[in-house]
Amino acid sequence: MSGADDVILRVDNLESYYGPIMAIRGVSLEVRKGQIVTVLGANGAGKTTLLKTISGVMDPEKGIVVLEGKEIQGSEPNEIVYKGMVHVPEGREIFPLLTVAENIAMGAYTRSDKAEIARDTEMVYSYFPILKERMAQAAGTLSGGQQQMLAIGRGLMARPHLMLLDEPSLGLSPLLTEEIFGIINRLNKEQSVTMMLVEQNAAVALSVADYGYVMELGRIVMADDAMTLASSKDVQEFYLGISEGENQRGQRRWKQRKTWR
Amino acid sequence: MDFVQLVVSGLANGCVYGLIALGFVLIYKATEAVNFAQGDFMMIGAFVCVGLTNAEYMGLSFWLAIPLAMLIMAALGYAFDWGVLRHMSGQSQTSIVILTIALGFILRFAAGTIWSHEPVSLETPFAGQDLRFNGIVLGIDEIAIIVVTVVLTALLFLFFSRTKLGVAMQAASQNQLAAYYMGIPVKRIQSMVWALSGAVAAVAGILFASKGAIDPSAGLLGIKAFAAAAIGGFGSLPGALIGGLIIGLVEPFSSRYGPPGVSQIAPYAILLLVLIFRPGGLFSQSQKKKV
Ligand SMILES: Nc1ncnc2c1ncn2[C@@H]1O[C@H](COP(=O)(O)OP(=O)(O)OP(=O)(O)O)[C@@H](O)[C@H]1O
């Protein structure tokens, strides 16, 4: 299908700690250029930690992260953003007292090409017209959904080849989640931004993703095409909330619980 | 006409307090640490300018000495953050506060050793000149202090609202983590805030020394500036300046019209009232994160 050169991100045997706590226990994965790859997992599985380690916010204890052929593990985020990967963190994390326009401008901090920045600002506003309307408003006064849009728009301003998105659906209504995922999908197709998407909402994540990984307790326990994952029994039961027939279920539960804990 | 003179000299003092308070707030906003050596930065800034311009030292032109002193103080601020504080990350705020208090002692001692413990006056082109009209006598030095403070405030306002670096400083102080995620080099930005507050301290020191004398213990004035910053809310730059002006104005009026001793207590009495009735300070900014 494809050679190693269309792998935009390769993570190999990554291990990360919070003090003595090992949060990432040897994760390996690949993201191909142009894809949307999702990482699913329950609370505390280590998804956020994985993204932080990839984007340089945390340093790994072991393992490598290769972005477009170059090893980047242990680099500072400003170098990594400059190299084309941006991390849109969990819980929005906007600059509350700056205006919407200033927030967006800060996304381009590592760039200096004024004309290109102006063009990208217009591009961001074309995907999120509400942000243009609220340009001069303090970002802290936006609604939660608008703040999420701002966080994504601000991330786009770094002109990323690869965007790491941590739970963009957090705290949003189903309707707004649909809308945001629609935009994420369009950005992927129209602006060719490769996406690595962490989600609790497996249904919506698998609906846009090409490929998916499932994490449990700091490890990857499943990896497959999004379609295959969506039809897998384990994923259906634990992440999509679809239950199967009663007889099988008792036994399967018990077996799965062991990997679960 | 007494009144106008009191107002002008009160405002002039208030400008100096306000500029020191500005330094406190700059660093507090950027790093969440309080620099208790801010008053001593002011004092060192004044001495550096004395060293550059006074005839018995280097004798440079006053107008050249000002930017040089600002540059030297900016370098000192940057170096302190870069060389010392950056290696303290992960330590408690208390240990950083203690460190800045220690820095204050070191600066006072260094100033005494280099420039003596006697009061020294800064030689300015306008020393001792007056402006007279309608029977009002105003010192040129006091007018200059007010004008310089207004200009500096306007420049700082433009810097923070119009330049990429200024907006990034605000961004890093509002949400350090997000700034880090966006590729803003937060640590370097913090060092630059220290540099900026060093330069502002130099201006405050030069203004202070130009209307009187400077000695190594002058930095203790920082306590009043600290009260000014707290009156302003400790998170607001305009608040710090206005807090400084309030204290500056209250002092001469309470000593003129109030019972003896009141003027020494007045700044802290006002601080107490503000803290009781508006615990966040006069200009507290509220920032809430929506879920
Ligand atoms: N700052 C921290 N200090 C210590 N332990 C932490 C820290 N942050 C996370 N952890 C631990 O690391 C593990 C992984 O956390 P992480 O935030 O990566 O999970 P997650 O998969 O993103 O969960 P969620 O879906 O709830 O966001 C958890 O057990 C968590 O308790």
Ligand SMILES: [Mg+2]
């Ligand atoms: Mg998380």
